[in-house]
Amino acid sequence: MAMNSTGRPTAPADAQSTAQDVDTFSGxxxxxxxxxxxxxxxxxxxxxxxxxxxxxHTSRLGGLERSEAIGLSGLxxxxxxxxxxxxxxxxxxxxxxxxxxxxxTMKHNPRLNEKLARLAGFADVHPLQxxxxxxxxxxxMGELSHWLCAITGMDAVALSPKAGAHGEWCGMMxxxxxxxxxxxxxxxxxxxxxxxxxxxxxxxxxxxxxxIDELPADATGRVDMDVFRSKIGPDVAAxxxxxxxxxxxxxxxxxxxxxxxxxAGGYFYCDGAxxxxxxxxxxxxxxxxxxxHINLHKTFSTPHGGGxxxxxxxxLSKRLxxxxxxxxxxxxxDAWRLVEDDAQAxxxxxxRMCAFHGQMGMFTRALAYMMSHGADGxxxxxEDAVLNANYLLxxxxxxxxxAFDGVCMHEALFDDTFLKNTDVTTLDFSKAMIDEGYHPMTxxxxxxxxxxxxxxxxxxxxxxxxxxxxxxxxxxxxAAKSGSSDRFVSAPVLAPLQRLDETQAARQPVLRWREx
Amino acid sequence: xxxxxxxxxxxxxxxxxxxxxxVDDLFADIPDDARLGSLIxxxxxxxxxxxxxxxxxxxxxxxxxxxxxxxxxxxxAYRHHVPASVDHLIQRSEFLTAYTPxxxxxxxxxxxxLFEFQTQVAQLTGMGVANASMYDGxxxxxxxxxxxVRITRRNKCVLAPGLHPHYAxxxxxxxxxxxIEVNVLPPAMGKDLAVxxxxxxxxxxxxxxNPNVFGELVDLTPLAEAAHAAGALLIAVTxxxxxxxxxxxxxxxxxxxxxxxxxxxGNGLNFGGPYVGLLAxxxxxxxxxxxxxxxxxxxxxxxxxxxxxxTLSTREQHIRRExxxxxxxxxxxxxxxxxxxxxxxxxxxxxxxxxxxxHARACVLADRLGTIEGVEILNTSFFNxxxxxxxxNAAHAVEAMAKSGVLGGIPASRLFGAGEFDDLLLVATTExxxxxxxxxxxxxxxxxx
Numbered sequence: 001m002a003m004n005s006t007g008r009p010t011a012p013a014d015a016q017s018t019a020q021d022v023d024t025f026s027g028x029x030x031x032x033x034x035x036x037x038x039x040x041x042x043x044x045x046x047x048x049x050x051x052x053x054x055x056x057h058t059s060r061l062g063g064l065e066r067s068e069a070i071g072l073s074g075l076x077x078x079x080x081x082x083x084x085x086x087x088x089x090x091x092x093x094x095x096x097x098x099x100x101x102x103x104x105t106m107k108h109n110p111r112l113n114e115k116l117a118r119l120a121g122f123a124d125v126h127p128l129q130x131x132x133x134x135x136x137x138x139x140x141m142g143e144l145s146h147w148l149c150a151i152t153g154m155d156a157v158a159l160s161p162k163a164g165a166h167g168e169w170c171g172m173m174x175x176x177x178x179x180x181x182x183x184x185x186x187x188x189x190x191x192x193x194x195x196x197x198x199x200x201x202x203x204x205x206x207x208x209x210x211x212i213d214e215l216p217a218d219a220t221g222r223v224d225m226d227v228f229r230s231k232i233g234p235d236v237a238a239x240x241x242x243x244x245x246x247x248x249x250x251x252x253x254x255x256x257x258x259x260x261x262x263x264a265g266g267y268f269y270c271d272g273a274x275x276x277x278x279x280x281x282x283x284x285x286x287x288x289x290x291x292x293h294i295n296l297h298k299t300f301s302t303p304h305g306g307g308x309x310x311x312x313x314x315x316l317s318k319r320l321x322x323x324x325x326x327x328x329x330x331x332x333x334d335a336w337r338l339v340e341d342d343a344q345a346x347x348x349x350x351x352r353m354c355a356f357h358g359q360m361g362m363f364t365r366a367l368a369y370m371m372s373h374g375a376d377g378x379x380x381x382x383e384d385a386v387l388n389a390n391y392l393l394x395x396x397x398x399x400x401x402x403a404f405d406g407v408c409m410h411e412a413l414f415d416d417t418f419l420k421n422t423d424v425t426t427l428d429f430s431k432a433m434i435d436e437g438y439h440p441m442t443x444x445x446x447x448x449x450x451x452x453x454x455x456x457x458x459x460x461x462x463x464x465x466x467x468x469x470x471x472x473x474x475x476x477x478x479a480a481k482s483g484s485s486d487r488f489v490s491a492p493v494l495a496p497l498q499r500l501d502e503t504q505a506a507r508q509p510v511l512r513w514r515e516x
Numbered sequence: 517x518x519x520x521x522x523x524x525x526x527x528x529x530x531x532x533x534x535x536x537x538x539v540d541d542l543f544a545d546i547p548d549d550a551r552l553g554s555l556i557x558x559x560x561x562x563x564x565x566x567x568x569x570x571x572x573x574x575x576x577x578x579x580x581x582x583x584x585x586x587x588x589x590x591x592x593a594y595r596h597h598v599p600a601s602v603d604h605l606i607q608r609s610e611f612l613t614a615y616t617p618x619x620x621x622x623x624x625x626x627x628x629x630l631f632e633f634q635t636q637v638a639q640l641t642g643m644g645v646a647n648a649s650m651y652d653g654x655x656x657x658x659x660x661x662x663x664x665v666r667i668t669r670r671n672k673c674v675l676a677p678g679l680h681p682h683y684a685x686x687x688x689x690x691x692x693x694x695x696i697e698v699n700v701l702p703p704a705m706g707k708d709l710a711v712x713x714x715x716x717x718x719x720x721x722x723x724x725x726n727p728n729v730f731g732e733l734v735d736l737t738p739l740a741e742a743a744h745a746a747g748a749l750l751i752a753v754t755x756x757x758x759x760x761x762x763x764x765x766x767x768x769x770x771x772x773x774x775x776x777x778x779x780x781x782g783n784g785l786n787f788g789g790p791y792v793g794l795l796a797x798x799x800x801x802x803x804x805x806x807x808x809x810x811x812x813x814x815x816x817x818x819x820x821x822x823x824x825x826x827t828l829s830t831r832e833q834h835i836r837r838e839x840x841x842x843x844x845x846x847x848x849x850x851x852x853x854x855x856x857x858x859x860x861x862x863x864x865x866x867x868x869x870x871x872x873x874x875h876a877r878a879c880v881l882a883d884r885l886g887t888i889e890g891v892e893i894l895n896t897s898f899f900n901x902x903x904x905x906x907x908x909n910a911a912h913a914v915e916a917m918a919k920s921g922v923l924g925g926i927p928a929s930r931l932f933g934a935g936e937f938d939d940l941l942l943v944a945t946t947e948x949x950x951x952x953x954x955x956x957x958x959x960x961x962x963x964x965x
Binding site for chain 2: 035045048049051055058064068070071072073075077083084087090091096099106110112114115120132133136140146163166168169173176198203205206208209210212250252254279280282283286297304306308309310311325340342353356358360371373375379383387391407430431439445461462463465496497501502505506510
C-alpha cells in the first residue's frame with residue numbers, strides 16, 4: 001500500500017473514482033450542502049422576526065380584510081442563514097474568479113462603496129421629504145453629474161434612468177422630443193442600428209415608435225461605411241452605435257458617421273456599455289455624440305447583484321439637454337433643487353421615466369469609485385482594461401481564432417474557426433471552462449461572428465490571473481483540436497449541476513412552486 | 517491605485533508580448549483630434565479610502581435621515597425594519613458580485629432564489645405567476661399597460677383618480693412611443709369607481725391602485741367585473757406591498773395583472789432607488805407570452821436533478837430584438853434577493869402580524885391627529901397611510917416641522933402640484949414608530965398650525 005509523508009495510506013490508483021461517480025446518501029457533496037426550496041424547508045408558523053405587540057385599535061379596512069391564507073413559508077433566523085448561504089455557494093462570482101463576460105465589464109466591486117452607500121444620509125432618506133432636509137444627498141447627485149459630464153465632455157446628464165436599457169430609452173425619447181419640436185417626427189421614422197448591437201438597442205428604438213434599419217459590419221468588424229452612406233437620408237431619426245463596438249473594436253469612422261447623420265438632420269445615440277475602454281483617452285463629445293447612457297454597474301463597478309439593480313444615467317449634448325425628463329437637478333447658489341413637475345420646468349422635459357429620481361444607491365457607489373480612482377486612475381483603468389484584453393488576445397491567438405485582425409479595445413472577440421472539424425461547439429467549449437473553474441465568456445454574441453466568444457477580462461485582473469486563464473484556454477483549445485471531445489460534450493461535470501434542459505423549461509413552464 | 521493589480525513591470529512585459537511599444541498604440545483607432553493629451557479636466561486625482569470616506573460622511577451629515585427624525589413619509593416609499601441578517605446575506609460575494617444567471621450550472625443560487633421570489637410574489641398578490649422583477653412599481657405599471665395592450669389588441673387605457681401621479685406620468689410617457697391613448701382621470705380621493713364610466717370597446721385596461729395614493733382602500737371586485745364585461749383587463753397597482761398581509765389580494769378581487777412596488781420588504785428608502793418592481797399575472801399562456809422581463813423556471817439537468825434556468829426568453833430583447841415585449845435587460849436582482857430573504861424570515865405568521873401592526877399604528881395615529889383642532893382625517897378606510905386636511909398650507913407645515921426634526925408626511929402638492937390639494941397632507945406610519953414618536957409628531961403639528 002502506498003503511504004504519504006505522514007505514514008497514512010493513500011488510495012491505490014485503481015480505486016480512484018471521479019467526483020461525479022460518487023452518490024451520497026444525504027444529497028450533499030462535501031462542502032456543497034443539498035438545499036430544497038424555501039417552501040419545502042420552511043413552515044407557515046415559523047418566523048425569524050420578533051415584532052412588538054399590536055396596540056389596541058378599531059380596524060378601518062373597509063371590509064376588505066384578507067380571509068384566505070397567503071401560503072407563505074417562514075424560517076427562523078438560523079434556518080434562513082443556512083438556506084441562503086447554502087444557495088449562495090452554487091453561484092460563480094467575481095470575488096471567486098475571473099469573470100470574462102464580454103460587454104458586461106465584470107470588474108472588482110470595492111467594498112468601501114458598499115459601506116458608503118449605507119450611510120444614513122443617503123440610504124435612510126425618503127425621496128419626498130423636504131428638499132431642504134436632503135441637501136447632502138442632492139449635492140452627491142450634483143457631484144456625480146459633474147464627474148459624468150467631465151469624463152464625457154457632455155453638457156448635461158439625466159440621472160433617473162434605472163439601467164442601461166432604461167437609459168437608451170431616455171436618450172431616444174430626448175431625440176424623439178427634439179424631432180417633434182422640429183415637426184419632423186412623422187417623417188423621420190428610421191433608426192440605423194448595427195447588426196452587432198446589443199438587443200436592447202433595436203428594442204428601445206422600437207419602443208419609441210421608430211422603424212429599425214440594420215447596418216451590416218464590414219470585413220474589419222466595423223460599420224460598413226458604403227452601406228451607411230447609402231442608408232443615410234432625410235427620413236433618418238438617429239443612428240444608435242456602440243463604441244467601442246461589441247466586436248471590441250473602436251469605430252474608426254465615428255466622426256464621419258456623426259457628421260453624416262448630423263448633416264442629414266438626425267442624431268447620434270451612443271450606447272455607452274463599453275465606456276470602460278476609453279475613459280480619459282477620448283471624450284464622447286469630441287466624437288460627435290448627442291446622447292449616451294452610462295452603465296454605472298459596468299464602468300463604475302456598482303455590483304451586478306445577480307442581474308441588477310443597475311443605473312443608466314444619460315449624458316446629453318446642449319441641443320438635447322432641454323428635453324431631459326423630470327425630475328432634474330438644478331443648483332441655486334449653494335442649494336440644490338429637484339424640478340419634479342412638468343409645470344414648474346423651465347426646460348421642455350419629454351416626461352417622467354419612473355417614480356422618484358433614480359438609483360441613489362448606485363450613485364453613491366459609483367461616485368466613491370470615481371473619487372477613489374480620480375482623473376489619473378480612470379485613465380489607468382481604461383489603459384489596463386485594454387492592455388489586459390490585448391494581452392489575452394496575443395496569448396490566445398495561436399490556438400484560438402480571433403474574429404478580426406489587429407489589436408482590440410477592452411474585449412477580444414474570437415469565432416469558432418479553431419473548432420472546425422472537431423465535435424466541439426462554442427457552447428461545449430464554454431461549458432468545459434466551467435469544469436476548469438472559470439465562468440464562460442459571452443458566447444454567440446455579437447451575432448455578426450460565427451460561434452462568437454467575447455472575452456472581457458477588465459483591468460482588475462492581475463497578469464498572473466490572465467496567464468492562468470490563458471494557459472487553461474490554450475490547453476482546452478489543443479484538447480478540442482486533438483479530437484478528444486469527451487471533456488467538452490458532457491461538460492460541465494464538476495459544477496453543482498450538469499447541463500440543464502432548457503427546452504423542457506420553455507415547453508412546460510414551471511414558474512413557481514405549488515403545493516403537491 | 518489599490519484596485520489595479522498590474523505594476524509597471526507587468527505592463528512592460530505585456531506590451532512586449534503584444535508587440536507594441538506603448539499603450540497608446542492600442543488606442544490608435546481614436547481620431548487624432550479627439551484624443552485626450554492630458555488628464556480629464558476638472559477632476560481631482562485618486563484618493564485613498566480615508567479621504568473618500570471623510571468626504572462622503574460629511575455629505576451624509578448634511579441630510580436629515582429618517583432614523584434621526586420622527587418619520588411619517590410614505591407616498592410610494594415606506595420605512596420598514598429590515599432584519600440585520602438580510603443585509604448580511606445580500607452582501608455575500610456569491611450573490612453581490614454575480615452576473616445575470618445565463619450559465620445556470622454555476623448560478624443555481626441566484627436562480628433558485630428567483631424561483632422563490634416569483635412564488636412569493638404570486639402568493640402575495642394572489643396571482644398565478646410573477647416575473648423576476650422590474651425596476652420599480654412605476655415602470656412595472658407602465659409595462660403592465662403595454663402588456664395589456666398587446667394581449668387585448670386594444671389601444672386605450674384608463675388610469676384611476678387614485679393612482680400615484682408619478683405612476684400615471686410614467687405610464688403616460690411610456691405610452692407615447694406606442695401611441696397608446698391614456699385617459700387619466702383627475703386626482704380625487706374616493707372616486708376610483710369612476711373608471712367604469714370610461715370603459716368602451718377600445719379599452720385595453722383600467723389601472724387602479726389599492727390602497728390608492730390617498731391611502732383609501734378600494735374594493736377592486738366591481739371594477740374587475742365591469743372591466744371584464746367590457747373586454748378589458750384590470751391592472752391592480754400596489755405601492756405598499758405590506759398591505760397584502762392584511763388586505764384581500766388583487767387576485768382574489770379579480771385582477772388580471774398586478775404591478776407593485778416591493779421596496780417595503782427587504783429594501784430601504786435609499787432616496788428613491790434602487791427599488792424592486794413586482795409584476796404578476798394570470799397563469800395563462802397568452803399573458804405569459806406577452807409579459808416583459810425575465811422568468812426563472814424549473815427543469816432538470818442531464819442527470820435528472822432538479823434545477824432552475826432563465827426561460828421563455830424568446831420574448832426578450834437579446835433574442836427577439838425590435839420585436840421583444842420590452843427592452844428591459846438588467847432588472848432589480850439583488851433587491852429581489854433582499855425581498856425574498858426578508859419575506860422568508862417573516863413567513864405567513866410574520867407578515868400577517870407586521871401588516872396588522874402597521875394598520876394598528878395608523879389607526880392609533882389617526883385617532884391622535886384627529887384630536888387636533890382644525891385637522892380632519894379624510895379617509896373612510898386605510899391601511900397604514902391616510903390623508904388629513906390641515907387648516908392651512910400643508911407644504912409650509914411640513915417645512916416648519918422639519919426644522920424641529922419631524923418629517924411629518926408628504927404635502928399632497930408635492931405629488932399633484934400646487935393648487936387644489938394645498939391643504940392636504942399624506943401621513944404614513946409603520947412598525948418603526950412608537951407611541952413616543954406619535955406624541956412628538958402630534959406636538960410638532962399642533963405647534964405649526
